Amino acid sequence: MIDLLQTYWPHILAVVSTLLGTVAAVHVAMTKRDVRSAIAWVGVIILSPIVGAVIYGLVGINRVRRANFMARRNLRRSRLRQALAPYAIEPGEVEARFGPRLEQLRRLGDKVAGRALTSGNRLEPLLTGDAAYAAMQQAIDQAEHGILMETYIFDRDSAGIAMADRLIAAAARGVEVRVLVDAVGARYSTPSILSYLKEGGVRVAAFNGRVITGLRMPYANLRTHRKILVVDGALAFMGGMNVREGFCGPDASRDTHFRVTGPVVADLFAVAAEDWTFETGEVLKGDAWQIRLSAGEAGTVPFVRAVASGPDINLEVNQRVLMGAFSVAERSIRIMSPYFLPDNVFLSALATAARRGVQVEIIVPSRNNLAIVSRAMTAQFEAILKNDCRIFRANGPFDHSKLLVVDGRWAYVGSSNLDSRSLRLNFEIDLEVYDDDFAGFIERRIAQSRHGAEEVTLDALRARPFAIRLLERVLWLGSPYL
Numbered sequence: 001m002i003d004l005l006q007t008y009w010p011h012i013l014a015v016v017s018t019l020l021g022t023v024a025a026v027h028v029a030m031t032k033r034d035v036r037s038a039i040a041w042v043g044v045i046i047l048s049p050i051v052g053a054v055i056y057g058l059v060g061i062n063r064v065r066r067a068n069f070m071a072r073r074n075l076r077r078s079r080l081r082q083a084l085a086p087y088a089i090e091p092g093e094v095e096a097r098f099g100p101r102l103e104q105l106r107r108l109g110d111k112v113a114g115r116a117l118t119s120g121n122r123l124e125p126l127l128t129g130d131a132a133y134a135a136m137q138q139a140i141d142q143a144e145h146g147i148l149m150e151t152y153i154f155d156r157d158s159a160g161i162a163m164a165d166r167l168i169a170a171a172a173r174g175v176e177v178r179v180l181v182d183a184v185g186a187r188y189s190t191p192s193i194l195s196y197l198k199e200g201g202v203r204v205a206a207f208n209g210r211v212i213t214g215l216r217m218p219y220a221n222l223r224t225h226r227k228i229l230v231v232d233g234a235l236a237f238m239g240g241m242n243v244r245e246g247f248c249g250p251d252a253s254r255d256t257h258f259r260v261t262g263p264v265v266a267d268l269f270a271v272a273a274e275d276w277t278f279e280t281g282e283v284l285k286g287d288a289w290q291i292r293l294s295a296g297e298a299g300t301v302p303f304v305r306a307v308a309s310g311p312d313i314n315l316e317v318n319q320r321v322l323m324g325a326f327s328v329a330e331r332s333i334r335i336m337s338p339y340f341l342p343d344n345v346f347l348s349a350l351a352t353a354a355r356r357g358v359q360v361e362i363i364v365p366s367r368n369n370l371a372i373v374s375r376a377m378t379a380q381f382e383a384i385l386k387n388d389c390r391i392f393r394a395n396g397p398f399d400h401s402k403l404l405v406v407d408g409r410w411a412y413v414g415s416s417n418l419d420s421r422s423l424r425l426n427f428e429i430d431l432e433v434y435d436d437d438f439a440g441f442i443e444r445r446i447a448q449s450r451h452g453a454e455e456v457t458l459d460a461l462r463a464r465p466f467a468i469r470l471l472e473r474v475l476w477l478g479s480p481y482l
Contacts, residue, residue, distance in 0.1 A: 013050075020053040021045050028056070087118040087263040087293075089303055097302065098409055098434055101328040105410065106303075108324040109432060112317055113307045121262030121304040123431070123438060125445075129247025132237070132257040133159060139231045140166040146176040146288035150207075150228045150272040152415075153185040153242035156193040160243050164193055168200030176288035177202045180276050182224045183209030185242070205279045207427075222311050225415050225426035227257075230269040234292040236260040238268055238429060240402045240415055247400075253369070256401040256445065258413065264431065266291045267306035271429055301435040309416070310427035318416045318430055319423045322404070323349045325432075329406045332359040336403040336446045339373050340364050341380065341419035341476075351387030359390075363449050366393035369400075372475055373419075378461070379469075379476035385458050392453040399449060402430075403442050411439040 024045045032038035045052040094117075095103035106117060126132035140147060140163075147170055154160055171177040179197055183206040186192045197204045207224045229237040239257035246253050260268065269291060273284045309317035319342075326333060326349040333353055340362060354360040362384070368374035381391055404412040414430025416422045433439065461469075 017049040024053040117305040118263040124259040126257040150180040155189040155244040157245040159245040226429040254399040303434040339417040354388035376475040379472035391456040394449040
Protein backbone atom coordinates (compact mmCIF):
# COMPACT_ATOMS: atom_id res chain seq x y z
CA MET A 1 0.00 0.00 0.00
CA ILE A 2 2.82 2.38 0.92
CA ASP A 3 4.64 1.55 -2.31
CA LEU A 4 1.43 2.20 -4.23
CA LEU A 5 1.00 5.60 -2.57
CA GLN A 6 4.62 6.51 -3.19
CA THR A 7 4.29 5.63 -6.86
CA TYR A 8 0.88 7.11 -7.62
CA TRP A 9 0.51 9.91 -5.07
CA PRO A 10 0.45 12.63 -7.78
CA HIS A 11 -2.40 10.84 -9.52
CA ILE A 12 -4.29 10.27 -6.26
CA LEU A 13 -3.82 13.90 -5.32
CA ALA A 14 -5.10 15.00 -8.71
CA VAL A 15 -8.21 12.82 -8.37
CA VAL A 16 -8.94 14.06 -4.82
CA SER A 17 -8.40 17.66 -5.91
CA THR A 18 -10.71 17.24 -8.90
CA LEU A 19 -13.44 15.57 -6.86
CA LEU A 20 -13.34 18.11 -4.01
CA GLY A 21 -13.16 21.03 -6.43
CA THR A 22 -16.05 19.71 -8.52
CA VAL A 23 -18.30 19.09 -5.52
CA ALA A 24 -17.49 22.50 -4.02
CA ALA A 25 -17.96 24.34 -7.33
CA VAL A 26 -21.31 22.61 -7.96
CA HIS A 27 -22.44 23.55 -4.45
CA VAL A 28 -21.46 27.18 -5.11
CA ALA A 29 -23.34 27.26 -8.40
CA MET A 30 -26.48 25.72 -6.89
CA THR A 31 -26.66 27.70 -3.63
CA LYS A 32 -25.08 31.14 -4.03
CA ARG A 33 -27.56 33.89 -4.85
CA ASP A 34 -25.02 36.60 -5.67
CA VAL A 35 -23.14 36.03 -8.92
CA ARG A 36 -20.06 37.96 -7.72
CA SER A 37 -19.84 35.83 -4.61
CA ALA A 38 -20.24 32.67 -6.69
CA ILE A 39 -17.50 33.70 -9.15
CA ALA A 40 -15.16 34.63 -6.30
CA TRP A 41 -15.61 31.27 -4.56
CA VAL A 42 -15.19 29.30 -7.78
CA GLY A 43 -11.96 31.23 -8.36
CA VAL A 44 -10.69 30.34 -4.89
CA ILE A 45 -11.58 26.68 -5.42
CA ILE A 46 -9.86 26.48 -8.82
CA LEU A 47 -6.76 28.50 -7.95
CA SER A 48 -6.20 26.72 -4.63
CA PRO A 49 -6.75 23.00 -5.23
CA ILE A 50 -8.01 21.11 -2.17
CA VAL A 51 -7.24 24.08 0.12
CA GLY A 52 -9.83 26.25 -1.63
CA ALA A 53 -12.51 23.58 -1.31
CA VAL A 54 -11.70 23.11 2.38
CA ILE A 55 -11.87 26.86 3.02
CA TYR A 56 -15.21 27.02 1.23
CA GLY A 57 -16.52 24.13 3.31
CA LEU A 58 -15.53 25.91 6.53
CA VAL A 59 -16.61 29.50 5.93
CA GLY A 60 -18.29 29.72 2.54
CA ILE A 61 -21.53 27.89 3.35
CA ASN A 62 -23.46 30.68 4.99
CA ARG A 63 -26.84 29.12 5.72
CA VAL A 64 -27.70 27.66 9.06
CA ARG A 65 -29.81 24.54 8.61
CA ARG A 66 -32.49 24.53 11.27
CA ALA A 67 -35.36 22.68 9.61
CA ASN A 68 -36.76 20.75 12.58
CA PHE A 69 -36.16 23.69 14.88
CA MET A 70 -37.93 26.04 12.45
CA ALA A 71 -40.93 23.74 12.32
CA ARG A 72 -41.28 23.89 16.11
CA ARG A 73 -40.72 27.64 15.95
CA ASN A 74 -43.54 28.11 13.44
CA LEU A 75 -45.89 26.34 15.85
CA ARG A 76 -44.87 28.66 18.70
CA ARG A 77 -45.11 31.68 16.42
CA SER A 78 -48.74 30.84 15.59
CA ARG A 79 -49.49 31.01 19.31
CA LEU A 80 -47.63 34.30 19.53
CA ARG A 81 -49.73 35.74 16.72
CA GLN A 82 -52.85 34.82 18.64
CA ALA A 83 -51.54 36.60 21.76
CA LEU A 84 -50.71 39.72 19.74
CA ALA A 85 -54.00 39.78 17.84
CA PRO A 86 -55.58 42.46 20.10
CA TYR A 87 -52.71 44.81 19.26
CA ALA A 88 -52.64 44.17 15.52
CA ILE A 89 -53.07 47.07 13.10
CA GLU A 90 -56.40 47.27 11.33
CA PRO A 91 -56.38 47.46 7.50
CA GLY A 92 -56.07 51.06 6.37
CA GLU A 93 -54.71 52.47 9.65
CA VAL A 94 -51.22 53.15 8.32
CA GLU A 95 -52.52 54.68 5.10
CA ALA A 96 -54.99 56.91 6.96
CA ARG A 97 -52.27 58.25 9.22
CA PHE A 98 -49.14 58.22 7.05
CA GLY A 99 -50.34 58.04 3.46
CA PRO A 100 -50.19 55.46 0.65
CA ARG A 101 -46.39 55.26 0.40
CA LEU A 102 -45.88 54.07 3.96
CA GLU A 103 -48.88 51.79 3.53
CA GLN A 104 -46.92 50.10 0.73
CA LEU A 105 -43.96 49.77 3.08
CA ARG A 106 -46.24 48.26 5.72
CA ARG A 107 -47.38 45.63 3.23
CA LEU A 108 -43.78 44.81 2.37
CA GLY A 109 -42.95 44.41 6.07
CA ASP A 110 -45.89 42.07 6.55
CA LYS A 111 -44.60 39.81 3.79
CA VAL A 112 -40.85 40.02 4.42
CA ALA A 113 -40.48 40.32 8.19
CA GLY A 114 -43.20 37.82 9.07
CA ARG A 115 -44.04 39.62 12.33
CA ALA A 116 -46.99 41.79 13.16
CA LEU A 117 -46.94 45.58 13.17
CA THR A 118 -48.44 46.40 16.57
CA SER A 119 -49.76 49.41 18.46
CA GLY A 120 -49.40 50.32 22.13
CA ASN A 121 -45.61 50.16 22.40
CA ARG A 122 -43.30 52.59 24.15
CA LEU A 123 -39.65 53.21 23.22
CA GLU A 124 -37.44 55.17 25.63
CA PRO A 125 -34.05 56.15 24.17
CA LEU A 126 -30.95 55.53 26.30
CA LEU A 127 -28.15 57.63 24.85
CA THR A 128 -25.12 56.63 26.92
CA GLY A 129 -23.66 53.46 28.33
CA ASP A 130 -24.10 54.83 31.85
CA ALA A 131 -27.83 55.41 31.27
CA ALA A 132 -28.41 52.12 29.46
CA TYR A 133 -26.53 49.92 31.93
CA ALA A 134 -28.20 51.63 34.92
CA ALA A 135 -31.66 51.03 33.44
CA MET A 136 -30.84 47.42 32.60
CA GLN A 137 -29.39 46.74 36.05
CA GLN A 138 -32.44 48.27 37.72
CA ALA A 139 -34.72 46.02 35.67
CA ILE A 140 -32.63 42.97 36.58
CA ASP A 141 -32.74 43.92 40.28
CA GLN A 142 -36.54 44.13 40.13
CA ALA A 143 -37.04 40.88 38.18
CA GLU A 144 -39.38 38.33 39.76
CA HIS A 145 -39.77 35.59 37.15
CA GLY A 146 -37.34 35.29 34.23
CA ILE A 147 -34.44 37.13 32.57
CA LEU A 148 -33.31 36.30 29.04
CA MET A 149 -30.24 38.05 27.64
CA GLU A 150 -28.58 37.73 24.24
CA THR A 151 -25.62 39.86 23.17
CA TYR A 152 -22.62 39.92 20.88
CA ILE A 153 -19.96 41.25 23.32
CA PHE A 154 -20.12 40.88 27.12
CA ASP A 155 -16.69 41.87 28.38
CA ARG A 156 -15.21 40.77 31.68
CA ASP A 157 -14.37 44.35 32.72
CA SER A 158 -15.89 46.76 35.24
CA ALA A 159 -19.12 47.20 33.25
CA GLY A 160 -19.43 43.49 32.52
CA ILE A 161 -18.75 42.42 36.11
CA ALA A 162 -21.32 44.91 37.42
CA MET A 163 -23.95 43.51 35.03
CA ALA A 164 -22.95 39.92 35.75
CA ASP A 165 -23.20 40.44 39.50
CA ARG A 166 -26.79 41.66 39.07
CA LEU A 167 -27.63 38.56 37.00
CA ILE A 168 -25.98 36.28 39.58
CA ALA A 169 -27.93 37.96 42.39
CA ALA A 170 -31.19 37.50 40.45
CA ALA A 171 -30.48 33.79 39.96
CA ALA A 172 -29.63 33.44 43.67
CA ARG A 173 -33.03 34.78 44.70
CA GLY A 174 -34.85 32.29 42.45
CA VAL A 175 -35.27 34.14 39.17
CA GLU A 176 -34.75 32.00 36.06
CA VAL A 177 -31.80 33.53 34.19
CA ARG A 178 -30.44 32.61 30.74
CA VAL A 179 -27.52 34.41 29.05
CA LEU A 180 -26.45 33.77 25.44
CA VAL A 181 -23.22 35.40 24.21
CA ASP A 182 -21.77 35.01 20.74
CA ALA A 183 -18.75 32.67 20.69
CA VAL A 184 -16.66 35.25 18.82
CA GLY A 185 -17.82 38.17 20.98
CA ALA A 186 -17.11 36.18 24.14
CA ARG A 187 -13.43 36.15 23.15
CA TYR A 188 -13.12 39.95 23.23
CA SER A 189 -12.01 39.66 26.87
CA THR A 190 -9.95 36.99 28.58
CA PRO A 191 -10.96 35.11 30.62
CA SER A 192 -14.51 35.05 29.30
CA ILE A 193 -17.42 36.44 31.32
CA LEU A 194 -19.21 33.13 30.70
CA SER A 195 -17.12 31.26 33.27
CA TYR A 196 -17.77 34.02 35.82
CA LEU A 197 -21.53 33.79 35.26
CA LYS A 198 -21.55 30.01 35.29
CA GLU A 199 -19.63 29.87 38.57
CA GLY A 200 -22.19 32.31 39.99
CA GLY A 201 -25.09 29.97 39.18
CA VAL A 202 -26.32 31.51 35.91
CA ARG A 203 -27.16 29.27 32.96
CA VAL A 204 -25.05 30.49 30.03
CA ALA A 205 -24.22 29.42 26.48
CA ALA A 206 -21.95 30.55 23.67
CA PHE A 207 -23.79 31.01 20.39
CA ASN A 208 -22.42 28.91 17.53
CA GLY A 209 -19.46 27.47 19.34
CA ARG A 210 -17.59 26.87 22.53
CA VAL A 211 -15.40 29.58 23.96
CA ILE A 212 -12.66 27.17 25.02
CA THR A 213 -12.78 24.35 22.48
CA GLY A 214 -13.55 26.50 19.44
CA LEU A 215 -16.22 27.51 16.99
CA ARG A 216 -18.74 25.24 15.33
CA MET A 217 -16.74 25.17 12.13
CA PRO A 218 -19.42 24.76 9.44
CA TYR A 219 -20.88 28.08 10.61
CA ALA A 220 -17.78 29.73 12.10
CA ASN A 221 -18.36 32.92 10.09
CA LEU A 222 -21.95 33.38 11.36
CA ARG A 223 -22.52 35.35 14.54
CA THR A 224 -25.33 36.66 16.66
CA HIS A 225 -24.97 40.42 16.67
CA ARG A 226 -28.27 40.87 18.51
CA LYS A 227 -28.51 42.80 21.77
CA ILE A 228 -31.68 41.79 23.61
CA LEU A 229 -32.57 41.76 27.31
CA VAL A 230 -36.09 40.70 28.31
CA VAL A 231 -37.19 40.86 31.96
CA ASP A 232 -40.34 39.10 33.25
CA GLY A 233 -41.83 39.04 29.75
CA ALA A 234 -42.91 42.66 30.17
CA LEU A 235 -39.86 44.85 29.68
CA ALA A 236 -37.10 44.67 27.06
CA PHE A 237 -33.93 46.47 26.08
CA MET A 238 -32.50 46.44 22.55
CA GLY A 239 -30.34 48.50 20.26
CA GLY A 240 -26.67 48.69 19.36
CA MET A 241 -24.95 48.57 22.74
CA ASN A 242 -22.76 45.69 23.85
CA VAL A 243 -21.71 45.31 27.48
CA ARG A 244 -18.27 46.85 27.93
CA GLU A 245 -16.70 49.68 29.91
CA GLY A 246 -15.72 51.58 26.77
CA PHE A 247 -19.24 53.04 26.73
CA CYS A 248 -19.02 54.40 30.29
CA GLY A 249 -17.72 57.76 31.48
CA PRO A 250 -17.63 61.32 30.12
CA ASP A 251 -15.28 60.61 27.20
CA ALA A 252 -16.75 57.21 26.34
CA SER A 253 -17.80 55.88 22.98
CA ARG A 254 -21.41 56.64 22.16
CA ASP A 255 -24.31 54.40 21.24
CA THR A 256 -28.11 54.39 21.26
CA HIS A 257 -30.12 51.77 23.12
CA PHE A 258 -33.86 51.55 23.86
CA ARG A 259 -36.05 50.55 26.79
CA VAL A 260 -39.13 48.87 25.28
CA THR A 261 -42.56 48.04 26.68
CA GLY A 262 -45.70 46.84 24.93
CA PRO A 263 -46.57 43.93 22.65
CA VAL A 264 -43.33 44.11 20.62
CA VAL A 265 -41.60 42.74 23.76
CA ALA A 266 -43.21 39.40 22.92
CA ASP A 267 -41.44 39.34 19.55
CA LEU A 268 -38.11 40.35 21.07
CA PHE A 269 -38.44 37.53 23.60
CA ALA A 270 -39.40 35.06 20.85
CA VAL A 271 -36.30 35.92 18.82
CA ALA A 272 -33.91 35.51 21.77
CA ALA A 273 -35.71 32.37 22.97
CA GLU A 274 -35.40 30.79 19.52
CA ASP A 275 -31.65 31.41 19.55
CA TRP A 276 -31.35 29.94 23.05
CA THR A 277 -33.29 26.86 22.02
CA PHE A 278 -31.22 26.42 18.87
CA GLU A 279 -27.98 26.57 20.85
CA THR A 280 -28.97 24.59 23.95
CA GLY A 281 -32.04 22.54 23.02
CA GLU A 282 -33.95 23.98 25.99
CA VAL A 283 -37.41 25.34 25.21
CA LEU A 284 -38.23 28.26 27.50
CA LYS A 285 -41.71 27.55 28.79
CA GLY A 286 -43.50 27.72 32.10
CA ASP A 287 -44.52 30.59 34.34
CA ALA A 288 -41.07 32.20 34.39
CA TRP A 289 -41.21 32.72 30.64
CA GLN A 290 -44.79 33.96 30.26
CA ILE A 291 -45.29 37.16 28.30
CA ARG A 292 -46.91 39.80 30.49
CA LEU A 293 -48.00 42.42 28.00
CA SER A 294 -48.53 46.01 29.08
CA ALA A 295 -49.83 48.36 26.43
CA GLY A 296 -51.46 51.74 26.33
CA GLU A 297 -48.88 53.60 28.44
CA ALA A 298 -48.53 57.36 28.10
CA GLY A 299 -46.13 58.28 25.35
CA THR A 300 -46.75 55.23 23.19
CA VAL A 301 -45.74 55.25 19.54
CA PRO A 302 -48.36 54.31 16.94
CA PHE A 303 -46.88 51.33 15.12
CA VAL A 304 -43.78 49.17 15.75
CA ARG A 305 -42.51 45.93 14.20
CA ALA A 306 -39.59 43.72 15.24
CA VAL A 307 -37.41 42.80 12.25
CA ALA A 308 -35.21 39.74 12.79
CA SER A 309 -32.65 38.86 10.12
CA GLY A 310 -29.93 36.29 9.74
CA PRO A 311 -28.43 33.59 7.51
CA ASP A 312 -31.38 31.20 7.93
CA ILE A 313 -34.93 31.68 6.66
CA ASN A 314 -34.58 35.37 7.56
CA LEU A 315 -31.73 35.95 5.09
CA GLU A 316 -31.51 39.61 3.99
CA VAL A 317 -34.77 40.59 5.70
CA ASN A 318 -33.22 43.80 7.02
CA GLN A 319 -31.87 44.73 3.59
CA ARG A 320 -35.23 44.13 1.93
CA VAL A 321 -37.06 46.29 4.44
CA LEU A 322 -34.53 49.10 4.00
CA MET A 323 -34.64 48.88 0.21
CA GLY A 324 -38.40 49.18 0.43
CA ALA A 325 -38.08 52.25 2.64
CA PHE A 326 -35.69 53.89 0.16
CA SER A 327 -38.13 53.24 -2.68
CA VAL A 328 -41.00 55.08 -0.94
CA ALA A 329 -38.95 58.03 0.35
CA GLU A 330 -40.16 61.40 -0.90
CA ARG A 331 -38.07 64.01 0.92
CA SER A 332 -35.16 62.64 2.93
CA ILE A 333 -33.13 59.58 3.94
CA ARG A 334 -30.77 60.12 6.85
CA ILE A 335 -28.40 57.35 7.92
CA MET A 336 -26.03 57.07 10.85
CA SER A 337 -23.79 54.00 10.93
CA PRO A 338 -20.34 53.21 12.35
CA TYR A 339 -19.65 50.71 9.56
CA PHE A 340 -21.09 51.71 6.18
CA LEU A 341 -20.05 49.07 3.63
CA PRO A 342 -23.19 47.89 1.81
CA ASP A 343 -23.21 46.19 -1.57
CA ASN A 344 -23.85 47.87 -4.92
CA VAL A 345 -27.54 46.95 -4.92
CA PHE A 346 -28.02 48.83 -1.66
CA LEU A 347 -26.00 51.80 -2.92
CA SER A 348 -27.95 51.83 -6.18
CA ALA A 349 -31.20 52.11 -4.24
CA LEU A 350 -29.81 55.15 -2.38
CA ALA A 351 -28.54 56.65 -5.63
CA THR A 352 -31.91 56.18 -7.31
CA ALA A 353 -33.64 57.95 -4.43
CA ALA A 354 -31.13 60.81 -4.52
CA ARG A 355 -31.49 61.28 -8.26
CA ARG A 356 -35.25 61.67 -8.00
CA GLY A 357 -34.79 64.49 -5.51
CA VAL A 358 -34.60 62.78 -2.12
CA GLN A 359 -32.00 64.26 0.25
CA VAL A 360 -29.65 61.40 1.17
CA GLU A 361 -27.25 62.04 4.04
CA ILE A 362 -24.87 59.49 5.54
CA ILE A 363 -23.05 60.15 8.82
CA VAL A 364 -20.05 58.01 9.78
CA PRO A 365 -17.47 58.54 12.56
CA SER A 366 -14.33 60.51 11.80
CA ARG A 367 -12.51 58.29 14.30
CA ASN A 368 -13.44 54.65 13.90
CA ASN A 369 -12.61 51.89 16.37
CA LEU A 370 -11.72 49.68 13.39
CA ALA A 371 -9.17 51.46 11.20
CA ILE A 372 -9.34 48.79 8.49
CA VAL A 373 -13.12 49.21 8.18
CA SER A 374 -12.76 52.99 8.04
CA ARG A 375 -10.29 52.69 5.16
CA ALA A 376 -12.52 50.21 3.31
CA MET A 377 -15.53 52.53 3.76
CA THR A 378 -13.61 55.44 2.28
CA ALA A 379 -12.95 53.41 -0.86
CA GLN A 380 -16.70 53.54 -1.62
CA PHE A 381 -17.19 57.23 -0.92
CA GLU A 382 -16.34 58.52 -4.39
CA ALA A 383 -18.99 56.36 -6.05
CA ILE A 384 -21.56 57.42 -3.44
CA LEU A 385 -20.84 61.14 -3.84
CA LYS A 386 -21.04 60.90 -7.64
CA ASN A 387 -24.66 59.80 -7.21
CA ASP A 388 -25.84 62.96 -5.41
CA CYS A 389 -25.60 61.58 -1.87
CA ARG A 390 -23.83 63.47 0.91
CA ILE A 391 -21.40 62.00 3.44
CA PHE A 392 -20.30 63.53 6.74
CA ARG A 393 -17.56 62.46 9.14
CA ALA A 394 -18.78 63.16 12.68
CA ASN A 395 -16.26 64.53 15.15
CA GLY A 396 -16.01 63.69 18.83
CA PRO A 397 -16.00 60.26 20.48
CA PHE A 398 -16.62 57.19 18.34
CA ASP A 399 -20.37 56.68 17.85
CA HIS A 400 -21.56 53.07 17.51
CA SER A 401 -25.25 53.99 16.89
CA LYS A 402 -27.20 52.44 14.03
CA LEU A 403 -30.00 54.88 13.16
CA LEU A 404 -31.98 55.52 9.99
CA VAL A 405 -34.99 57.75 9.28
CA VAL A 406 -37.06 58.33 6.14
CA ASP A 407 -39.09 61.50 5.55
CA GLY A 408 -39.10 62.24 9.28
CA ARG A 409 -41.92 59.71 9.70
CA TRP A 410 -40.41 56.21 9.59
CA ALA A 411 -37.39 55.09 11.60
CA TYR A 412 -35.24 51.96 11.72
CA VAL A 413 -33.13 51.31 14.82
CA GLY A 414 -31.37 48.33 16.34
CA SER A 415 -28.26 46.20 15.95
CA SER A 416 -27.72 46.14 12.16
CA ASN A 417 -24.71 47.87 10.70
CA LEU A 418 -24.92 48.72 7.03
CA ASP A 419 -22.27 46.30 5.82
CA SER A 420 -22.24 42.88 4.21
CA ARG A 421 -21.73 41.12 7.54
CA SER A 422 -24.83 42.60 9.14
CA LEU A 423 -26.92 42.42 5.97
CA ARG A 424 -26.02 38.80 5.11
CA LEU A 425 -23.99 36.93 7.73
CA ASN A 426 -25.00 38.11 11.20
CA PHE A 427 -28.14 37.42 13.19
CA GLU A 428 -29.59 40.89 13.82
CA ILE A 429 -32.62 42.47 15.50
CA ASP A 430 -34.10 45.86 14.62
CA LEU A 431 -37.33 47.80 15.04
CA GLU A 432 -39.17 49.65 12.31
CA VAL A 433 -41.21 52.49 13.79
CA TYR A 434 -44.00 54.47 12.13
CA ASP A 435 -44.26 57.64 14.22
CA ASP A 436 -43.64 61.34 13.58
CA ASP A 437 -42.40 62.09 17.10
CA PHE A 438 -40.03 59.13 17.34
CA ALA A 439 -38.71 59.64 13.81
CA GLY A 440 -38.26 63.32 14.63
CA PHE A 441 -36.18 62.37 17.67
CA ILE A 442 -33.98 60.11 15.54
CA GLU A 443 -33.53 62.93 13.02
CA ARG A 444 -32.44 65.28 15.81
CA ARG A 445 -30.07 62.65 17.16
CA ILE A 446 -28.49 62.33 13.71
CA ALA A 447 -28.43 66.13 13.30
CA GLN A 448 -26.50 66.47 16.55
CA SER A 449 -23.79 64.21 15.16
CA ARG A 450 -23.79 66.11 11.87
CA HIS A 451 -23.33 69.44 13.66
CA GLY A 452 -19.67 70.34 13.31
CA ALA A 453 -19.01 67.29 11.14
CA GLU A 454 -16.71 67.45 8.16
CA GLU A 455 -18.43 66.93 4.83
CA VAL A 456 -16.60 64.57 2.51
CA THR A 457 -16.01 66.00 -0.98
CA LEU A 458 -14.86 64.49 -4.26
CA ASP A 459 -12.01 66.97 -4.55
CA ALA A 460 -10.64 66.05 -1.11
CA LEU A 461 -10.90 62.33 -1.85
CA ARG A 462 -9.07 62.64 -5.16
CA ALA A 463 -6.35 64.86 -3.71
CA ARG A 464 -5.03 62.15 -1.41
CA PRO A 465 -1.91 60.18 -2.36
CA PHE A 466 -2.41 57.33 -4.82
CA ALA A 467 -0.86 54.82 -2.40
CA ILE A 468 -3.51 55.59 0.22
CA ARG A 469 -6.33 55.25 -2.28
CA LEU A 470 -4.91 51.95 -3.55
CA LEU A 471 -4.64 50.60 0.00
CA GLU A 472 -8.28 51.51 0.63
CA ARG A 473 -9.42 49.70 -2.50
CA VAL A 474 -7.45 46.59 -1.52
CA LEU A 475 -9.07 46.62 1.92
CA TRP A 476 -12.46 47.20 0.29
CA LEU A 477 -12.05 43.90 -1.60
CA GLY A 478 -12.23 42.09 1.75
CA SER A 479 -15.17 44.13 3.03
CA PRO A 480 -17.67 41.23 3.06
CA TYR A 481 -15.63 39.58 5.80
CA LEU A 482 -14.58 42.61 7.88
